[in-house]
Amino acid sequence: MGLKELLGGTVVTTKLAEMVAWGRKNSLWPLPYGTACCAIEFMGTVSSVFDISRFGAELVRFSPRQADLLLVLGTINYKQAPILKRIYEQMCEPKWVIAAGACASSGGFYNNYAVLQGIDEVIPVDVYVPGCPPRPEAILNGIMMIQKKIENQAKEMGRVA
Amino acid sequence: MSGDLENRLEQFPFEILEKGKALGDLTIVVSREKISEVLRFLRDAEGYRFDLLVDLSAVDFPNREERFEVIYHLYSTSENHRLRVKVRLPFEEPMIDSATDLWKAANWYEREVYDMFGIRFNGHPNLKRLLLPDGFEGHPLRKDYPMGKRQKIPVPVEVPS
């Protein structure tokens, strides 16, 4: 007899990794690394109209030590690149990165001597959000994709173990 | 107002190499050797009183014999008039006296011009790159800087613990 049948509807069985992931994905603490216009769009995403807290990610942190989601919003130039890398390194594992907007993803239309052609030249990126700037819905979609990814990572882990 | 200034410039005590008018403002071209004295005079002399350095920039004209042009935009808050002062510099020796002792605002402008054009300002207290990372080679706003040339991404600086 399975555990479920024995205990009836009083318990839910799951795997520990999946339960931890469930907690993590619904309580992301983002660090908004806003360097340009895209950051303004993020303010809209946090505000009550779009309300990022519906996804549990409203607790914006400005210390990398306390954040697990790095949101890069804006143009990153070469002088900025080592600072971004240092911030990423200071975040504790597990951590995820969203490159929001054309600039963070690919340098955008700044194809010149000063601008990094996408932050993936210096740090790993989990989700790229297109747009210049991306609408709040797009940023929210990016966060949902991160949630999906966290969930899948846990499932993968379960399979290996 | 600009009529007054125009008349006054007739008795200007320094040599004016060229005079012109563009977009409603007067432009004078003076020699590099005299620039410090000219600027000091413009700042302090009765009837001129250019107490505000609005902008300081440069242009590269690759086809001219004296390739670089340094441009001062001056404004007088008491007289309410404006003046553009230009100085031409040869490519072989792009050097000019600093205006930092006259206007504090010149400090970062001159650093930017140095950064972008490689023009040196004698007497500047801290002439180093402003916008581009240290270790950047060349000066990107010179017309012979190769378009699309990229440089090494700087490594994060060590943070003293």
Ligand code: SF4
């Ligand atoms: S992608 Fe567009 S909106 Fe976003 S930072 Fe770049 S230029 Fe600004």
